[in-house]
Amino acid sequence: MSGDGGPAAGRVIVVGSINVDLVMRLPRLPAPGETVLGGVSARHQGGKGANQAVAAARAGAVVHMIGAVGAHDGDDAMAALAAESIGVDGVTRCDAPTGLAVVLVDGQSGENQIAVAPGANDLVTSAHVRESLAALALAQADVVVLSFELPEEPLRAAASAARTAGARLVVNPAPAEDGRADLLAEAIATPNVTELAALMKQSGLPAGMTPQAAALALASHTGGPVVATMGARGALLAGALPAGTGAPEHFAGHRVRAVDTTGAGDTLTGVLAASLAQGYDLRASLRRAVAAAALAVTKPGARAGMPTPAELERLLT
DSSP states (O other), X not given: OOSSOOSOOSEEEEEOOOEEEEEEEESSOOOTTOOOOOOEEEEEEEOHHHHHHHHHHHTTOXXXXXXXXXXTTOHHHHHHHHHTTOEEEEEEEXXXXXXXEEEEEETTTOOEEEEEEXXXXXXXXXHHHHHHHHHXXXXXXOEEEEETTSOHHHHHHHHHHHHHHTOXXXXXXXXXXXXXXXXXXXXXXXXXXXXXXXXXXXTTOOSSOOHHHHHHHHHHHHTSOEEEEOGGGOEEEESOSGGGOSOOEEEOOOOOOOSOOTTHHHHHHHHHHHHHHTTOOXXXXXXXXXXXXXXXXXXXXXXXXXXXXHHHHHHHX
16 A cells, blocks of 8 residues: 555554653743743653654554653653554663753744753663564554654664564654664664754764755665754755665645644654554655654644644645
């Protein structure tokens, strides 16, 4: 099937972080050393991996989460995932606090600054990932999603298991940590333009290219498609043609009123994976993912604006 939106052919398995987000909406973002008054605070469930899992589940995919929460403070995070019908047998409880992200949001533009204390995420092991994936019996129709808020070795274990099973691999290289660029080999990569520049440097590729040229160069280097996300401008798709040939294709963004950009990239990655698992081809999947990211920024918090299939179709038609 290549984009008719029929029954789900595979599952989305997310190996990634689970956090609690402490969000403060400010009149503007502070400069270094500056205090900005007038903020309004809120607490949300988050983490790049968990956000991607929720986005995929909202888009109609069957989703399983592999990660970790704190043994003493992880109940709410687990309940939030279960409420989205996400399988949580692969989420272990560790003797550490659940990961914590502090998010500052510009009340005018919706742009954000984020700092993360990994907590239980840093205790996810390769053995746990291998055991969890073995229990799920990966198949070729499945899509495995990785992001870089977990330690390197469990991510490598997940990538190896996906390749062995012939499952598709989607890698969101965020944050773009040194020494992990090779995880993108033959995967669908979803960096933003800042991460794209970092990956170019890490891969020994020339600096100073346009995003279009950089995305194509990285796709040629990794042997897999590169989806470079550009915020309100949408996304670029490079390397979808054989051997990374051909100019990158631009998928334009949608005009919306941005309230909070937190989680927009996670929404794009999650809906991209969900659409692939549901049988859409890569271009149709990215079209849906760009629309989903636009809808995600219209509400505060990382997850509140993540759309259902019906909401996606309304924006796309």
